Amino acid sequence: MGILLIWSLVLFLIKWIACKRRGAISYDSSDQTALYIRMLGSCVIFKQLSTRDVRVRSRAGFVSERRGSHPYIDFRILHSQSETDVPLSARNIRRLLSFQRYMRSSLFFRGIAAQNSLYILDDDYNGQAKCMLEKVGNWNFDIFLFDRLTNGNSLVNLTFHLLNQHGLIEHFNLDMVKLRRFLVMVQEDYHSQNPYHNAVHAADVTQAMYCYLREHKLAKTFTQWDVLVGLIAAATHDLDHPGVNQLFLIKTNHYLASLYNNTSVLENHHWRSAVGLLRESGLFAHLPLQDRQQMESQLGCLILATDISRQNEYLSQFRIHLDKGDLHLDNADHRLFILQMALKCADICNPCRTWELSKQWSEKVTEEFFHQGDVERKYRLDVSPLCDRHKEKIYDIQIGFITYLVEPLFVEWARFSNTRLSQTMLGHVGLNKASWKGMQQEQSSSGDDTLPQKDRIP
Numbered sequence: 001m002g003i004l005l006i007w008s009l010v011l012f013l014i015k016w017i018a019c020k021r022r023g024a025i026s027y028d029s030s031d032q033t034a035l036y037i038r039m040l041g042s043c044v045i046f047k048q049l050s051t052r053d054v055r056v057r058s059r060a061g062f063v064s065e066r067r068g069s070h071p072y073i074d075f076r077i078l079h080s081q082s083e084t085d086v087p088l089s090a091r092n093i094r095r096l097l098s099f100q101r102y103m104r105s106s107l108f109f110r111g112i113a114a115q116n117s118l119y120i121l122d123d124d125y126n127g128q129a130k131c132m133l134e135k136v137g138n139w140n141f142d143i144f145l146f147d148r149l150t151n152g153n154s155l156v157n158l159t160f161h162l163l164n165q166h167g168l169i170e171h172f173n174l175d176m177v178k179l180r181r182f183l184v185m186v187q188e189d190y191h192s193q194n195p196y197h198n199a200v201h202a203a204d205v206t207q208a209m210y211c212y213l214r215e216h217k218l219a220k221t222f223t224q225w226d227v228l229v230g231l232i233a234a235a236t237h238d239l240d241h242p243g244v245n246q247l248f249l250i251k252t253n254h255y256l257a258s259l260y261n262n263t264s265v266l267e268n269h270h271w272r273s274a275v276g277l278l279r280e281s282g283l284f285a286h287l288p289l290q291d292r293q294q295m296e297s298q299l300g301c302l303i304l305a306t307d308i309s310r311q312n313e314y315l316s317q318f319r320i321h322l323d324k325g326d327l328h329l330d331n332a333d334h335r336l337f338i339l340q341m342a343l344k345c346a347d348i349c350n351p352c353r354t355w356e357l358s359k360q361w362s363e364k365v366t367e368e369f370f371h372q373g374d375v376e377r378k379y380r381l382d383v384s385p386l387c388d389r390h391k392e393k394i395y396d397i398q399i400g401f402i403t404y405l406v407e408p409l410f411v412e413w414a415r416f417s418n419t420r421l422s423q424t425m426l427g428h429v430g431l432n433k434a435s436w437k438g439m440q441q442e443q444s445s446s447g448d449d450t451l452p453q454k455d456r457i458p
């Protein structure tokens with residue numbers, strides 16, 4: 001989701017400005033805008049690919065970058081990874097990441113993984129999973145439970161079910177075998193060892209996307225094609241996420257950073273990985289070339305929109321449309337724009353869920369940040385903002401995230417789609433933020449003495 005990088009930077013800069021003001025913390029909106037602009041200033045403005053661009057690229061032999069295309073494996077890393085603890089250079093970390101990716105994507109390892117997960121599913125679990133799917137449009141849907149009941153196959157099961165239920169398999173004459181194969185490949189290309197950016201997050205975002213697609217305004221106007229693009233984009237939007245942020249990839253000279261010119265590095269990679277899997281599976285091979293190209297470029301529009309560093313661009317565009325009241329959903333470009341906004345909402349909707357679900361997501365994302373920080377410390381790199389487990393607090397991270405990214409987005413979404421669901425989501429955001437604030441106050445009033453030993457700064 002790309003959230004890791006810039007959001008970290010936002011909070012870091014906000015803190016920095018607050019410090020410069022000697023603690024006079026006043027985050028007015030102009031500050032915030034200035035921060036975003038400063039951050040975005042260093043980014044290349046993304047030029048949206050038109051269908052023609054894609055065609056030119058494909059003709060010029062645009063090769064998808066996934067799958068064994070970077071097999072520069074240094075086998076010493078495999079050995080040094082075990083206890084021996086040989087200090088690795090940043091260059092070696094880069095190789096390690098490529099290596100892991102190569103291992104996971106090689107057919108050999110894929111076969112082994114498949115064998116290991118051949119459990120005989122308890123009929124009862126299967127029945128309960130099916131039962132849950134009847135309420136898949138509920139905002140309270142518990143994706144963690146569903147993932148357990150499906151033996152870790154939530155993304156495959158949920159996406160297949162939604163495509164089927166929407167009549168998309170029939171409408172686009174999709175081959176069930178190819179579809180399952182595609183979805184299994186998608187699920188396996190998520191890193192299950194990532195605490196947050198794994199297939200369960202993708203399944204959660206897909207479920208949220210489905211809830212938004214069911215909203216009156218969208219359900220009334222969106223075509224089968226729109227729904228297909230929206231669901232596939234949601235399922236693939238974080239494909240092959242390495243569990244570290246863009247900043248990490250840049251500072252370790254990871255090949256993806258140079259491949260994508262330090263810009264929306266992860267999102268570009270998710271998109272190209274999705275395109276690679278689509279082509280490999282042949283899921284849409286029976287559709288006209290133009291449709292396939294349109295699918296690929298629209299997936300790009302949607303997935304690249306999840307780069308959180310570009311949120312203000314999308315949000316101000318959204319505001320302008322809402323102020324003018326000029327969104328016409330019979331216009332395909334406007335529908336695509338709403339799909340982008342819906343995917344952005346789905347991607348950061350964790351704080352809009354019930355506390356029980358929301359809290360689990362917060363813990364997972366914090367764990368992933370802190371893990372990155374641990375790796376950085378271990379290899380003597382600067383510990384990235386929000387990634388230092390000795391300094392950062394989960395409630396501070398969440399309060400900042402909610403205040404600067406989630407609330408502004410969902411307030412506009414509720415203006416666009418003023419429904420019960422939107423009100424429910426805003427309600428949860430408010431309650432969850434209050435809960436985190438409660439913890440923050442508890443900590444500040446009880447003082448550092450109550451900190452457990454392991455959390456103390458050495």
Ligand SMILES: *[C@@H]1O[C@H](CO)[C@@H](O)[C@H](O)[C@H]1NC(C)=O
Nearest residue numbers: 121126129130150153156157
């Ligand atoms: C979930 O997927 C597994 C493996 O593809 C399949 O055996 C099971 O029947 C599916 N369950 C549901 C509820 O669709």
Ligand SMILES: *[C@@H]1O[C@H](CO)[C@@H](O)[C@H](O)[C@H]1NC(C)=O
Nearest residue numbers: 250251257258259260261262
């Ligand atoms: C990406 O950023 C790094 C670090 O700032 C820099 O060394 C590198 O040249 C940049 N690469 C590109 C392609 O801009």
Ligand SMILES: *[C@@H]1O[C@H](CO)[C@@H](O)[C@H](O)[C@H]1NC(C)=O
Nearest residue numbers: 042043044259260261262263
């Ligand atoms: C890469 O980024 C630099 C500035 O950051 C820009 O000058 C250059 O044109 C970009 N190259 C590509 C291929 O996007």
Ligand SMILES: [Zn+2]
Nearest residue numbers: 001237238347
């Ligand atoms: Zn995401």
